[in-house]
Amino acid sequence: MKQRLRNEFYQLVREDPDIFEFIQTSSLDGVWYWNLENPEEEWMDSRFWYALGYDDDSMPQESLAWQKHIFPDDYDKTIENLQNHLIDPMYPYDQIIRFRHKNGSTVWMRSRGKIIHDKNNKPVRMLGANLDITSAMNLSEQESLLAASTRALPVGHLIEDKFGNILNANDAMANWLGYTSEEMRTMHVLDLAPDELKPKTQQMINDMGGAVVDGITSLKKQYRHKDGHLLWGLLNARIAKDQSGNVRYIVASVLNIETEKELQGQLHQKNLELMRANKELDKFAYAASHDLKSPLTGIRRLTDWIYEDCKDILPAASKRHLDLLDDRVMRMERLLDDLLAYSRVGSTYTDTQEINLEKSGQAIIDLLDGAKDFKLIANNKPFTIQRIPFEMVLRNLIDNAVKYNEDKHGVISLDYSLDGDDYLFTISDDGPGIHPDYKEKVFDMFVRLKSNDQIGGSGMGLSLVKKIVESHGGSVRIESDGDSGTNVIIRWPRSVNES
Incomplete structure (x- = not known):
């Protein structure tokens, strides 16, 4: 049955031009037919010129026409492949060629051809077909650029399916956790979570995989290194949907904040030590002020008693000396009060x-x-x-x-x-x-x-x-x-x- 349908199809193509036209317009971006006996003669399908941004009626049907639009490097490769195909028909004439579009952009074509021989096995014609692969090449180029950028990022990068299975991990993520990228592609996100965080991690996967949330922003969480010790990372994650709106991927970035956490811990410890030191200093300042004031109070009382007991017999000079002594005591008390206030500035x-x-x-x-x-x-x-x-x-x-x-x-x-x-x-x-x-x-x-x-x-x-x-x-x-x-x-x- 297979052979019968094949023969029937070939017969249909030979007898019905509409069938050939359908094949040409549906699956190809231009058919070409080249006269090898007179190489200047070449017919190019209108779809080829349309792909380059030109009207077929304005383009000459000659081989030089398309050669004016091909990239020079690719032209040399095309001629080399043609020569190899002429020498050995088993050598495929199949290559990717770049053409310059009318608007200056690049058009990528996959061009394939086959030499037709006469009854004396002389090459007389060549039949070929072009396929516009520009979109695929641009996409591939973008994917390569994205992949290279992701690999070069100093930040950890993960791509997971909606169930949390790791599909890709860049070098920064793998190296940080002690794995290779290949090892991580066999792992689940839960493998990276400490035991006590696994339920919460699973809930986050469920919420994003089920589109309950679009993502997670700036979440500080711990990850388990391959050797078992824990590391701090800052997680940002977003979901990626297909054209039908279904969640396909979870894309995550993880910034290593281990140093930040260590510094925060050190700072917290230093703050505790500083608070203890300030309390001790406050106690010392108060005690020192009190202990120094006590003898001053005694001196003041003593001068008051002397003045009260002897005021009628004291010479004027002695009274002045007692007043001066009292003034010095008051000044010393004020100095101690100011020193105590100065020591407490900024703590209350x-x-x-x-x-x-x-x-x-x-x-x-x-x-x-x-x-x-x-x-x-x-x-x-x-x-x-x-x-x-x-x-x-x-x-x-x-x-x-x-x-x-x-x-x-x-x-x-x-x-x-x-x-x-x-x-x-x-x-x-x-x-x-x-x-x-x-x-x-x-x-x-x-x-x-x-x-x-x-x-x-x-x-x-x-x-x-x-x-x-x-x-x-x-x-x-x-x-x-x-x-x-x-x-x-x-x-x-x-x-x-x-x-």
């Missing part, structure tokens, strides 16, 4: 409260010695800030403005504005000012612009201000010409709640 006071400069500033002035004759001009618009450290800054700056004003009266101004995500505070006074040469030096510890006898205090006020401001992410600077007052400019970041 994170809560924010609503305050305004007018109320806070006036409350500070009311409590300061010698400040009753100073006038306060302040912005009374409320704002939210870490109240305790900010008022500590404000108290030190107002205290300095009062202490260093030789007239013992003056004007202190407090203002603020918003500058992006920051508060911008300006604390101004009309005192003697600070010489430009000292605008940075005054922030050092124990620095005074006047002697201890002229100005009380520990000399830590501005250094404490700077430490508090900088510990909250801000900055402080001084504007002064050294003759007419001082402006202290503070930039203080607003917290998330404030902005």
Whole structure:
């Protein structure tokens, strides 16, 4: 029956031109017929020229016509194959040729041919057929490029079927887990999961394979190395569907974050150690302050007793000496208080409260010695800030403005504005000012612009201000010409709640 149908088909092709036309248009992209006795004569099917973007009627039926559109390298290969086929008919005339399309793009053709001999076995004609394989070649080229790119990626890459069977793994993924790519193509994703994560991993596969979710984004999870130890990776995965909308593949990338996890662990440990050290330092500072204050308190009581018992017989010079001793004790106590406050900066006071400069500033002035004759001009618009450290800054700056004003009266101004995500505070006074040469030096510890006898205090006020401001992410600077007052400019970041 097979032979009968074959003969019938051949007969049909010989007798019915429509059948040949159907075969030609349905399965081929051009038939050609070449006169080897007169090589300039060649007939090219219209479908060939159509594939190159030309109208058949405008193209000459000669062999030189198609030769003008072939890539030179491929032309040489075509002639070589033709010569081999002429010498040995068993050598196939079958090659892939590139042609230049009318629009400049490349058209890939598979060209096959067969020599026809006369009764004397002389080659007289050649029959051939072309098949446009451009789409397949472009796809193959894209697949090769994608495969090369995937292999070269430093990030692990997996392709799985919708059931979690690994179809492909790039070198980065395989090497990271101690396998070869070939080994991984025989594995299931569950083989890479720690035992305790297998149920969750299976659920993720089910959800993506069943199109319940489109993918997974930035999931930190552990993978099992071939030798059994666990590694941390950052997983991103997406599903790929066919034209019918069915899930075919799960495509995943895994970034090695083992170093990041190790650093996070080290950082966490260092933070714990730092917290312990801060607690110990806080205890030490408090104990040291208390232990140092105790003898000072005893000295003060002793001077008070001496004064009470002997005030009627003490010479004036001795009374001055006792007053001076009492002043030194008070100054030492204040220094210890400032040192304790300085040691605690940055470790507490994170809560924010609503305050305004007018109320806070006036409350500070009311409590300061010698400040009753100073006038306060302040912005009374409320704002939210870490109240305790900010008022500590404000108290030190107002205290300095009062202490260093030789007239013992003056004007202190407090203002603020918003500058992006920051508060911008300006604390101004009309005192003697600070010489430009000292605008940075005054922030050092124990620095005074006047002697201890002229100005009380520990000399830590501005250094404490700077430490508090900088510990909250801000900055402080001084504007002064050294003759007419001082402006202290503070930039203080607003917290998330404030902005």
